[in-house]
Amino acid sequence: MNRPRARNALGYVFVSELLEALARLREDRQVRVLLFRSGVKGVFCAGADLKEREQMSEAEVGVFVQRLRGLMNDIASSAVMGLIETTRGLLPGAGGTQRLPRCLGVALAKELIFTGRRLNGVQAQALGLVNHTVAQNEEGDAAYHQARALAQEILPQAPIAVRLGKVAIDRGMEVDIASGMAIEEMCYAQNIPTRDRLEGMAAFREKRPPKFVGK
Numbered sequence: 112m113n114r115p116r117a118r119n120a121l122g123y124v125f126v127s128e129l130l131e132a133l134a135r136l137r138e139d140r141q142v143r144v145l146l147f148r149s150g151v152k153g154v155f156c157a158g159a160d161l162k163e164r165e166q167m168s169e170a171e172v173g174v175f176v177q178r179l180r181g182l183m184n185d186i187a188s189s190a191v192m193g194l195i196e197t198t199r200g201l202l203p204g205a206g207g208t209q210r211l212p213r214c215l216g217v218a219l220a221k222e223l224i225f226t227g228r229r230l231n232g233v234q235a236q237a238l239g240l241v242n243h244t245v246a247q248n249e250e251g252d253a254a255y256h257q258a259r260a261l262a263q264e265i266l267p268q269a270p271i272a273v274r275l276g277k278v279a280i281d282r283g284m285e286v287d288i289a290s291g292m293a294i295e296e297m298c299y300a301q302n303i304p305t306r307d308r309l310e311g312m313a314a315f316r317e318k319r320p321p322k323f324v325g326k
Contacts, residue, residue: 113150122160123175126182133182140325143270144262152251161199176204191229192240198227213284214240269307270325275299 112119112129119125136142149155159179164172182205194207202208203224212220215238222228232244243261245253265273275298283291302308307323314321 118157120160193229
């Protein structure tokens, strides 16, 4: 993301371009891991572009927030983060009121949203809001290198199994556990006929690294 004058604020054109890029990448089976990186030093994303939002009609705001919510559904130690909308006379409209309670629990989500409190990276990790924190380097890209290292761990794994695991987790979190188990069963069944499953078992038996092909 590279919108330096607006600190990567999410405006209409910016969100449209991100959605178009994601749509193209979704069809590319060669893409295994996607990293969102800021090209603006010292900032990842300033949130919604409130200067642009102020010029929108009520109808335009509704359409834009719906598109922004769709984008967030697809995307997520010196860093500072928070849902600060209530400090601007707003409430989270891109899914924050639904994702945060599922991540941290209802009581803590309400506290953070009602107060508009900002958290640093260490605080966010302690709450379970982020997986990792890293000390910033001189280039300002320490988090990017940490993300690349994580991607390198994911890449050798079976592509179809990873993709179906993601589907099972994401869809399962939206329903009760019994329905979630049924979703997992359906995903598992889709993986059974794959060549990668057979390769994984053969590699285990032969005590060698597997060579997955995504089929």
